[in-house]
Each structure stands twice: as C-alpha cells, then as structure tokens.
Amino acid sequence: MLQIKSVSKSFGDKKIVDNVSIDIPKGSITILLGESGVGKSTILRMLSNLEQVDAGQIWFEGKPINHETQQREHLVGMVFQQFNLFNHKTVKQNITFPLEKVLNVPKAEADVIATDLLKKFNLSDQAHKRVSALSGGQKQRLALARTLAMKPKIICMDEPTSALDPLLTSYVAQIIQNLADQKYTIVIATHDTVLIDKLDCQVHLMQGGHIVESAQSKNITKNTDQFPKIKRFVAGHPPIL
Ligand SMILES: Nc1ncnc2c1ncn2[C@@H]1O[C@H](COP(=O)(O)OP(=O)(O)OP(=O)(O)O)[C@@H](O)[C@H]1O
Numbered sequence: 470m471l472q473i474k475s476v477s478k479s480f481g482d483k484k485i486v487d488n489v490s491i492d493i494p495k496g497s498i499t500i501l502l503g504e505s506g507v508g509k510s511t512i513l514r515m516l517s518n519l520e521q522v523d524a525g526q527i528w529f530e531g532k533p534i535n536h537e538t539q540q541r542e543h544l545v546g547m548v549f550q551q552f553n554l555f556n557h558k559t560v561k562q563n564i565t566f567p568l569e570k571v572l573n574v575p576k577a578e579a580d581v582i583a584t585d586l587l588k589k590f591n592l593s594d595q596a597h598k599r600v601s602a603l604s605g606g607q608k609q610r611l612a613l614a615r616t617l618a619m620k621p622k623i624i625c626m627d628e629p630t631s632a633l634d635p636l637l638t639s640y641v642a643q644i645i646q647n648l649a650d651q652k653y654t655i656v657i658a659t660h661d662t663v664l665i666d667k668l669d670c671q672v673h674l675m676q677g678g679h680i681v682e683s684a685q686s687k688n689i690t691k692n693t694d695q696f697p698k699i700k701r702f703v704a705g706h707p708p709i710l
C-alpha cells in the first residue's frame with residue numbers, strides 16, 4: 470500500500486495541495502484528474518521526492534518514502550511529461566547510462582538489461598539511433614523503459630498520453646495495465662479522460678487543492694446519479710463551485 474497522508478504543499482502564499490490523503494493499493498492504477506494548475510504534477514513530484522512536502526507524510530509498505538529511502542532504494546520512478554531523455558545519447562545509452570552512473574551496474578550487465586527492455590518495448594531496431602530521431606510514441610516507450618530499468622515499485626507518469634494519437638494512447642494504456650498486473654503501483658497525472666475508459670483504475674478529481682470526488686473507473690458510468698463532478702469534468706463542463 471502506498472499512502473499519501475495529509476500532505477500539503479504551498480508555493481509562495483498559494484496552497485496548491487491542501488491536506489490530501491490517498492490510499493493506493495499495491496498493483497493498482499490511480500489517476501489524478503483535474504484542471505491545469507490544480508496540483509496533479511506537484512503530487513507526483515512529492516511522491517518521487519523531486520519536491521518536499523510542507524506537511525504530511527508518504528508511506529509505502531509501512532515505511533516512509535523520503536529523500537534517504539528514495540536515494541537508497543529508488544522505490545519511485547517518474548516518467549516525465551517531456552520525457553527528460555538524453556537527446557544527445559543513443560536510445561540504448563539512455564537506459565545504460567543511469568544504470569551505470571546511479572546504480573553502479575557493470576557495463577555488460579547494463580547492456581543486457583537495456584537490450585531486454587528495448588525488445589519488450591518494441592524498440593530493438595532503434596537501439597543505436599539518437600533520441601532526437603524518435604517519434605513521440607517511441608520516446609514515451611523509451612522513457613518508460615528507462616524508468617523500469619531502475620526497478621522501481623511505484624511508477625509515476627505525468628501526462629503519459631499527451632503526445633500520442635488515439636491508437637498509441639490505447640497501446641500505452643495496455644502497457645500501463647500490464648505493469649499494474651505485474652504488481653507495479655502506478656500513479657498517473659492527466660487530463661486525458663480517455664485513459665479512464667481504457668484502464669481499470671481509481672480516479673481522484675482534484676479541485677482547489679483537494680480531492681473532491683473519487684471513483685473506480687468501471688463504476689463511473691454505471692449509475693447516472695453517482696460521481697457528478699467527475700462526469701462534469703469528463704464531459705468538459707466547468708465545475709459547480
Ligand atoms: N516549483 C514551483 N514554484 C512555484 N510554483 C509552482 C512550482 N511548481 C508548480 N507551481 C504552481 O503550482 C500549481 C500547480 O502546478 P502543477 O504543475 O502541479 O499543476 P498540474 O495540475 O499538473 O497542471 P497541468 O495540468 O497544467 O500539468 C500551478 O499554479 C503552478 O504554477
């Protein structure tokens with residue numbers, strides 16, 4: 470279980486995340502949904518220790534996730550919206566480089582891990598190309614492969630489908646679902662409501678720093694009276710404040 474416990478975060482005098490608590494079972498997919506600027510990426514950044522919490526705690530399997538545990542165990546991997554790949558390196562080097570530099574994996578071993586991951590993500594024939602020569606969908610897969618190489622237990626994905634056409638969105642959704650089936654815990658920040666249809670996931674709608682409604686994706690459309698706020702968001706209507 471990944472637990473976000475009463476977490477708050479301000480930038481300047483603006484409270485972006487206000488006392489948010491979410492329990493996320495291992496091997497599940499969680500979607501943080503909400504308008505631009507509502508704090509979705511900020512929560513992912515706090516999960517992956519790129520941003521410190523002002524108040525509250527983040528726990529995983531009974532242990533706090535903080536700077537020290539993250540440095541030591543790399544529990545949380547982040548797939549960034551802009552991918553943050555090394556554009557001047559080859560596709561394969563994007564996987565081997567962090568393995569060698571961060572985890573001190575020997576070169577030959579890193580090469581085996583990278584070759585295997587590139588095969589899994591259908592990128593073997595791109596291995597020696599520069600990242601700048603890849604399409605958006607290929608970059609997304611490489612970013613995910615690079616994150617998985619570090620053996621995280623939790624994978625945070627920021628707008629994973631923003632650069633993808635509908636066909637690739639379905640394909641990436643399938644990959645995400647498979648990762649959850651393999652017991653990775655996945656947390657996604659997105660406003661792409663198509664993902665809700667494609668994933669078996671828990672959806673949390675954020676407004677004004679709070680989670681204002683939560684639903685299991687398969688239940689959203691079951692009952693017309695339930696989950697009005699999520700339904701309004703999905704339909705593109707402004708929230709009723
Ligand atoms: N390092 C920072 N310094 C100052 N303000 C920040 C910082 N990071 C985020 N913010 C502000 O916090 C708010 C939430 O940002 P965040 O990126 O979490 O939103 P988001 O929900 O992911 O939006 P989007 O859908 O556009 O990606 C925004 O107003 C943003 O400008």
Ligand SMILES: [Mg+2]
Nearest residue numbers: 509510627658
């Ligand atoms: Mg964001």
